[in-house]
Amino acid sequence: MYYVVTFATLVTMALALIRALIGPTVYDRVLTVNMFGTKTVLLLSVIAFLAGRPDFLDLALAYALINFIGVLAVLEFFKSREVRRQQERDVEQENPPGETG
Amino acid sequence: MSRASDSPADSQSAGTRLSRVIVLGVLLAAAWLLWSGYFKPLILMFGAFSCAIVLITAYRMHLFDSDVFELRFISRLFRFWAWLGNEVVRSSLEVTRIVLNPKLPIKPTVVEIDSHCEHPVDLTILGNSITLTPGTLTLSIDNRRFTVHALTENGARDIAGGEMDRRVRALRSG
Amino acid sequence: MDQGLINFVLDIISWILLTAGAFFVLVGGVGALRMPNLYTRMHAASVTDTMGAALVLGGMMVQAGLSLATIKLAAILLFLLITSPTSSYALAHAALLAGIKPDAGRAADPEGHA
Numbered sequence: 001m002y003y004v005v006t007f008a009t010l011v012t013m014a015l016a017l018i019r020a021l022i023g024p025t026v027y028d029r030v031l032t033v034n035m036f037g038t039k040t041v042l043l044l045s046v047i048a049f050l051a052g053r054p055d056f057l058d059l060a061l062a063y064a065l066i067n068f069i070g071v072l073a074v075l076e077f078f079k080s081r082e083v084r085r086q087q088e089r090d091v092e093q094e095n096p097p098g099e100t101g
Numbered sequence: 102m103s104r105a106s107d108s109p110a111d112s113q114s115a116g117t118r119l120s121r122v123i124v125l126g127v128l129l130a131a132a133w134l135l136w137s138g139y140f141k142p143l144i145l146m147f148g149a150f151s152c153a154i155v156l157i158t159a160y161r162m163h164l165f166d167s168d169v170f171e172l173r174f175i176s177r178l179f180r181f182w183a184w185l186g187n188e189v190v191r192s193s194l195e196v197t198r199i200v201l202n203p204k205l206p207i208k209p210t211v212v213e214i215d216s217h218c219e220h221p222v223d224l225t226i227l228g229n230s231i232t233l234t235p236g237t238l239t240l241s242i243d244n245r246r247f248t249v250h251a252l253t254e255n256g257a258r259d260i261a262g263g264e265m266d267r268r269v270r271a272l273r274s275g
Numbered sequence: 276m277d278q279g280l281i282n283f284v285l286d287i288i289s290w291i292l293l294t295a296g297a298f299f300v301l302v303g304g305v306g307a308l309r310m311p312n313l314y315t316r317m318h319a320a321s322v323t324d325t326m327g328a329a330l331v332l333g334g335m336m337v338q339a340g341l342s343l344a345t346i347k348l349a350a351i352l353l354f355l356l357i358t359s360p361t362s363s364y365a366l367a368h369a370a371l372l373a374g375i376k377p378d379a380g381r382a383a384d385p386e387g388h389a
Binding site for chain 2: 299302305306309310311312314315317318319321322325326329343346347350356357359360361363364367368371377
């Protein structure tokens with residue numbers, strides 16, 4: 001029965017990858033990375049039972065932590081980039097041709 | 102670090118604060134013992150050291166000024182989780198029906214609600230509960246005003262009804 | 276009660292939970308592919324994060340019985356249930372700030388998506 005879960009998880013990972021490839025905005029891709037991470041956590045816990053190695057559960061927990069922090073860090077990066085771009089646009093609007101900074 | 106002034110409900114004696122420190126400390130120690138599984142003196146010392154660091158950090162973050170680490174709150178939390186779990190199951194089935202429907206009958210709606218919660222902890226719990234329920238998604242929280250994206254008008258109506266807001270508020274003060 | 280019978284019943288329960296979890300995981304993946312825009316995709320993804328994860332991990336908890344593995348699975352589940360809405364909110368908020376509109380007229384008809 002663990003094979004059913006493993007199969008479903010792998011198929012969902014593939015679907016998420018397709019969405020990551022076509023997903024128009026960068027935020028779609030971050031969403032799929034997040035989904036992929038959750039699926040990895042599930043897959044790791046299933047493998048722990050499939051292979052009879054409970055220590056994989058610790059890996060799953062550590063992966064969940066890293067995934068969370070990673071997604072937040074990436075989003076913070078994009079947010080600050082967005083803010084910077086907006087400021088540059090505002091500066092350009094205020095004094096169009098003149099001095100370049 | 103000067104102590105920030107708290108809302109009146111949060112000001113209380115050192116005794117209650119100490120009990121909260123103890124609750125968190127016991128939780129942390131239990132987690133350490135479960136995960137390490139070693140009972141050598143050196144490892145136990147590392148554990149005590151880690152717990153102490155977390156407690157000091159939590160103290161400096163003023164975490165003990167709110168009643169999150171009280172047994173009363175934790176017992177209420179479990180009842181809230183039971184209700185939330187029921188809600189999650191219901192809306193999951195609804196979203197599943199939509200996704201598997203060939204026509205994809207979605208009707209994205211944006212609703213704005215004013216929460217009656219004031220404390221940041223309550224606002225966080227409410228926002229996360231809304232997002233956790235499939236079919237509704239918190240877009241932004243601006244000073245008690247929640248902007249919520251709903252997949253269907255049904256979900257939007259549920260949020261606008263304010264049941265979740267009431268339950269979250271009852272968590273800490275009811 | 277017969278020990279064998281109890282084990283059999285527990286096996287059936289965990290089998291049902293795992294299969295249902297696999298189903299919801301799959302639904303989330305399909306939904307993320309089918310939905311027309313970012314915010315609606317996030318609704319689909321949250322089905323996997325909540326129902327899928329809860330059922331799969333719950334099924335394994337039933338299988339593990341009262342043991343250290345169950346506590347670890349519960350910790351993983353609790354952690355996922357707390358972090359997934361947090362990162363969803365961060366994502367939605369960042370997308371909103373970046374100017375991605377939630378294209379939802381309050382009474383717009385969603386006929387265009389097929």
